[in-house]
Amino acid sequence: MRRLLGEEKLRHRELDLLSYSYDSSFLTQTGDFRPDVIVVARSAADVAATVRYAHEHDVPVVPRGAGTGQTGGAVAARGGIVLDLSPLNRILELDADNLQVICEPGVVHADLNAFLAKRRLFFPPDPGSTKMCTVGGMAANNSRGMRAIKYGSTGDYVLGLDVILPSGETITTGSVGSRALQSSSGLDLTRLFVGSEGMLGVITRLRLKVLPLPASRGLVLAAFDVLEDSGKAVLAVFQAGVLPSAIEILDSSAIKAVNLYKPGLDLPAAEAVLLFELDGNKPGVAHDAQRVAEVVCQFTPRVRWADEPKQVAALWEGRSVVGAASGQVRPGATRVYAGEDICVPIARVPEALRGIQDISGKYETIVVTYGHIASGNLHAAPVIDMASAGERERVGYVAEEIHELALRLGGTVTGEHGVGLTRRAYMTREHGPALATMSLLKNALDPQGIMNPGKTFPE
Amino acid sequence: MSERTAPLAAGPLAAAQQEILKCPRCGQCRAYCPVFGELRDESSVARARIALAKALLEGRATADADARRCLSECTLCLACTANCPSGVAVEQVVLAARAELAQRLGVGTVERVVLGLLAKRDDLLPLLTFLGSSLQRLPFAKLPDDSGLRLRFPLGGLERRVLPALARRPFLAGSGPVVGQGERGTVAYFVGCFDNYVDVKTGRAVVGVLTHNGFAVALPQDQGCCGMPLLANGLRDTALPRLRRNVDALLGAGAGTMIAACASCGSALRHLYAPTFTAVGDGEYAEKAARLAEHVRDLAEFLAEAGIRRPERELGLRLTFHDPCHLVRGQGVKAQPRELLRSLPGVEFSEMAESDRCCGGAGTFSFSHYELARRINDRKVDNIEATGAAVVATECPGCKLQLNDGLVRRGLPQRARQVAELLAAAHGIDV
CATH class of the missing domain: 1.10.1060.10 (Alpha-helical ferredoxin)
Known part of the structure; x- marks a missing residue:
């Protein structure tokens, strides 16, 4: 590898192996996932050379962006090479006339949108980890974020990819040299690689669709005394013909967490708070915000709306700090990422929230829950004392029961974070015979099983 | 090892x-x-x-x-x-x-000797400062302006590093226990190593500005290094006696407020002393340090809240402000220095991008990791240059040193000054 890449791109000292042995999953905090070596890629050629080496020597390769995932997807489950793609962070070309941008996988999501915003454009998927996650990681996990209900997933914006296959060969998906915004030509390999969590190849270049940046944003905040009414209000808004850009829910645990963390925000005491975000041109936003407020008033009198940027920011702050707040509801404890990403049918969100509260009570573990109610995607945040072996053990059961709850309600164990190591156990139950087809595809592309082994498929 | x-x-x-x-x-x-x-x-x-x-x-x-x-x-x-x-x-x-x-x-020899002197034998420092001040004229070339000295010959990791002139005599050596009449009360001034042994003019500016604005200034003679360089280099146990002496000196000064014009000193006094004593099980000094912390204020924070007399002189300057990390995040002070600077006659204030991003100074870090510190500083210098300001004000001598190093290295005319220096100039105080 030294001969192929040069010593300066290799990391193999004890400290390096430790530094690449985690992501933000609870699992990687409690196990040892050190690779044998790290390759810090500086070019697609480095990536190709690394994969060819792995192919020739039958060594596992784990692609990694910023390592902000929550599933252990970017750590070495079976040793081998971790391929750090975060230095590949160039925005190669903005083709504004054709609403697309070409970039490398290590570009940080927030940096891309800061670049695009200067041209009144944006890349709509909006993960909570925007400041540090990379677009390559987003594509590999098919990330979504708060605005998925209106704008969809990362996969909806990936027009084409350069992928280095496990054999070391490079292919371009989405038609070679194409700048078309859509295509029905051939099998959709782009969609195959999106969400494949590094198990089929390594993405080295992305062609992404971008959209005009909405000029205005409005917000409606509503507090509900009865949790189930929040679900009814969401459906009523849809039935009224309004499609918000985001609808976020904080349950009573999250409201309490926010008020403890930032008492000045003074979120109303309630079983649930909903935040509806509207975007578009200013008159349209004002109209839609008023309409949402009218509809929601059928279920609760406690409704406020705003379309002035400062007021919008003030109303939104409760949602923006809930992630931080959840970790601080209990002094000395920490929020862990386990059972954190279920997605259930929209109509069953209140049922899921009550179920999570029951699980929280059963295991005497604080769980703060919030999420994207419009798509049924809930983020449960268990808060534990990491020094307590009992609590570390109990949180495993909490996560297991939350996943079981999602499947029981007709949902999925992951709405946007992926499977990685942490949710392999549910794949057979969730996919049935389709899992075998996934395995066939994996084996066809990676017969040696060198690409990110140990992930997604149950052992 | x-x-x-x-x-x-x-x-x-x-x-x-x-x-x-x-x-x-x-x-x-x-x-x-x-x-x-x-x-x-x-x-x-x-x-x-x-x-x-x-x-x-x-x-x-x-x-x-x-x-x-x-x-x-x-x-x-x-x-x-x-x-x-x-x-x-x-x-x-x-x-x-x-x-x-x-x-x-263990720690390196240089750190052990230099930092050990700061902690244990600061009685020797006046003599060493005098000798250093005399000898540094030999290997160092003076810059065209008064911002410091540049090494004439490459020496270890200090190549081309801008360094300030050492004082012939420490600031505290020439000061009485209390300066001024104090119709508005008495404050104690925690000087810090830099303004005591190097930039004594800033020390004089601090005292001048405080007394000009009606405060008597107590200068506890047993104060010394705040301990931050020692703690930052892992020398906690070496630092402890010095920390205790500082606590006693300040609490015994008979002042209601303790003023620091160095962000790192202020931050250490406010937020590091008590946890450090707690960590070693020294409950008595943990309690004293917690009591002291409640009364420590940054100079700009204190003056902005207390109010200053209307300055007489027009500065005729375009200014920007660099937030020292240990001021903005360490002490939560951001608006106050800006308020003071904006209130000075003839000042046009221009906010810089990323004003609270680290300049790379970080005390001894900029000496032990000069190349890395320089790279961090480059971004800061770009942001300063973009404001068009002639002077970048700050509230930390370490930041001032690092900013001037970057500005001089890049051949730019802007210079860093502490808030106290600018206030003194606006009040017409000769330091």
Whole structure:
């Protein structure tokens, strides 16, 4: 590898192996996932050379962006090479006339949108980890974020990819040299690689669709005394013909967490708070915000709306700090990422929230829950004392029961974070015979099983 | 030299266990760490330092030169702490880990001698300062302006480094116990090493501005180094006696407010002393330090709140302000220096981009990691230049030194000045 890449791109000292042995999953905090070596890629050629080496020597390769995932997807489950793609962070070309941008996988999501915003454009998927996650990681996990209900997933914006296959060969998906915004030509390999969590190849270049940046944003905040009414209000808004850009829910645990963390925000005491975000041109936003407020008033009198940027920011702050707040509801404890990403049918969100509260009570573990109610995607945040072996053990059961709850309600164990190591156990139950087809595809592309082994498929 | 041990039950790192365990490795620090911003290597970011500390604590990592490098490559700028969703006090972990490594591996000779002098034999410093002041004229060339000296010959890691002239006589050596009449009360001034042994004009400016505005200034003679350079280099035990003397000197000064014009000194007095005493089980001084902390104020913070007399002189300057990390995040002071500066006659204030991003100074960091500090500073200098300001004001002598180094190195005419110097000029106080 030294001969192929040069010593300066290799990391193999004890400290390096430790530094690449985690992501933000609870699992990687409690196990040892050190690779044998790290390759810090500086070019697609480095990536190709690394994969060819792995192919020739039958060594596992784990692609990694910023390592902000929550599933252990970017750590070495079976040793081998971790391929750090975060230095590949160039925005190669903005083709504004054709609403697309070409970039490398290590570009940080927030940096891309800061670049695009200067041209009144944006890349709509909006993960909570925007400041540090990379677009390559987003594509590999098919990330979504708060605005998925209106704008969809990362996969909806990936027009084409350069992928280095496990054999070391490079292919371009989405038609070679194409700048078309859509295509029905051939099998959709782009969609195959999106969400494949590094198990089929390594993405080295992305062609992404971008959209005009909405000029205005409005917000409606509503507090509900009865949790189930929040679900009814969401459906009523849809039935009224309004499609918000985001609808976020904080349950009573999250409201309490926010008020403890930032008492000045003074979120109303309630079983649930909903935040509806509207975007578009200013008159349209004002109209839609008023309409949402009218509809929601059928279920609760406690409704406020705003379309002035400062007021919008003030109303939104409760949602923006809930992630931080959840970790601080209990002094000395920490929020862990386990059972954190279920997605259930929209109509069953209140049922899921009550179920999570029951699980929280059963295991005497604080769980703060919030999420994207419009798509049924809930983020449960268990808060534990990491020094307590009992609590570390109990949180495993909490996560297991939350996943079981999602499947029981007709949902999925992951709405946007992926499977990685942490949710392999549910794949057979969730996919049935389709899992075998996934395995066939994996084996066809990676017969040696060198690409990110140990992930997604149950052992 | 390295040491791998069984899990630690005691020692500096064990005391930081709770903070260490709070980090879920979410990686938000990647967006804020100025060191990671330059090196782009996972082992150079806060969560890696926490992971290392945890592994050291659990006996899963070796205390060796790599571990020392990882922990030393932190400017203690608090940006990760301020933006940590899990509320991890990263700097506490880094300081504890450095203290742990210092115990297990020892510290370098230069650090041990120089920092040991600051802590234990500051009675020798006036003489050494005098000798240094005389001798530094030989190998150092003076710059065309008064911002400092440049090394004439390459010397260790200090090549081309802008250094200020040492004072012939420490600031405190020429001062009485109390200066001024004080119709508005008495404050105690914690001078700090830099303004005591190097930039005595700033020390005089602080006293001049305070007395001009009606405050008597007590200058406790037994004060010394705030201890930050020692704590930052893992020399906690060496620092403790000096810290205790500072606490006693300030509490015994008979003043209601303790003023610091150095952000790092102020931040240490407010937020590091009490936890440090607590960590070593010194309850008496932990209580005293907590009491002291309530009365410590930054100079600009204090004057903005107390109000100043209308300055007589027009400065005729375009100014910008660099927020020292230990002021904006360490003490939560941001608006006050700006208010003061904007109120000065003839000042046009121009805000710089990323005003609160670390300049790379970080006390001894800019000497031990000069190249890295220079890279961090380059971004700051770009932001200063973009404002068109002639002067960048700041509230930390370490930042001032680092900013001037960057400005001189790039051949730019702008210079850094402390708020006290500008206030003194506006009040017509000759220092």
